[in-house]
Amino acid sequence: MDLEGKKTEIDSLLECVRPISFDTLVGNSNLKEVMSKAMEGSSKRSEALGHILLASPPGLGKTTVARIIGGPEVLQLMGTNLDPELFERILYMLGEDNPFKRVVFVDEFHSLRRGMKESISVIMEAFQLPGHSSIRIIPFTLIAATTDSGSLHQAIRDRFMYTFQLEFYSIEDLSKIARRTAGILAIKITDSAITEIALRSRGIPRLTNRYLRLLRDWSSLLTKPIVEDILQSKFRIDHMGLGPLDREVLYEILKGAGKPVGIVTIASSLQEDQSNIENIVEPYLLRVGLIQKTPRGRVLTKKGMDFITKMKRT
Secondary structure (H helix, E strand, C coil), X not given: CXXXXXXXXXXXXCHHHCCXXXXXXXXXXXXXXXXXXXXXXXXXXXXXXXXXXXXXXXXXXXXXXXXXXXXXXXXXXXXXXXXXXXXXXXXXXXXCCCCCCCEEEEECHHHCCHHHHHHHHHHHHHCEECXXXXXXXXXXXXXXXXXXXXXXXXXXXXXXXXXXXXXXXXXXXXXXXXXXXXXXXXXXXXHHHHHHXXXXXXXXXXXXXXXXXXHCCCCCEECHHHHHHHHHHCCCCCCCCCCHHHHHHHHHHHCCXXXXXXXXXXXXXXXXXXXXXXXXXXXXXXXXXXXXXXXXXXXXXXXXXXXXXXXXXX
């Protein structure tokens, strides 16, 4: 079972708790204010919204925001397998009786092939197919989600009218999310247990909801001691929210004996996908101050060394 931030079958079981409006979406106050005004204005003018870029690490709500803007039935495509022919067919469909409300959502936008990015860039700006200036496309809104906005060239970034960087959630906001989810799923839980779940959620709402879904199978009333015990002993999630892979990465850096350890070395040693370490594990270890990045690799901070030492004693 994967608790490191990647999507699993548990996520599909939690679709019922996904917010469907900005009124029920916790946090992201600036995004909600800006997009609410933009949606109101475009509706009055009967115009398509400007294109939108949503950037963040996994699990912070990019898909939720896209569905609120485009509607629950918004057409969702994956950048990893999108090709020009398919995209063009989809755009032609937007000119018909438009079941997609002129909104197309492309997840993992950074993974598009270079040629595809260039084609989409032309389409986004001129609403015409590259090399076919006489073929016009009805104006539409592209919502692009990415976990790697830095890999997007400035030329394509400039095509987006709205760019939002979704931030990690505070303990207070995660607690609000946990309380709302518990209510929807009819989970009895104490306030202290809600706080404990929030503390171990790494600032990620997806983890908050996932932990609640897991924990409800262990007790009819979730209390702080029960949450601490089950997450630690059964799922190996410690008080900081670190899981097995996080600790294995720390141990690999420890093996460097104070010398920087490269990400390729860490991934190879653990037989783990490098992108998982770079996009999921490393950002959190950096954020909580357990490791530091140097030009030659990763090293443990004093806090990280103290943490590892305590782990070895228990």
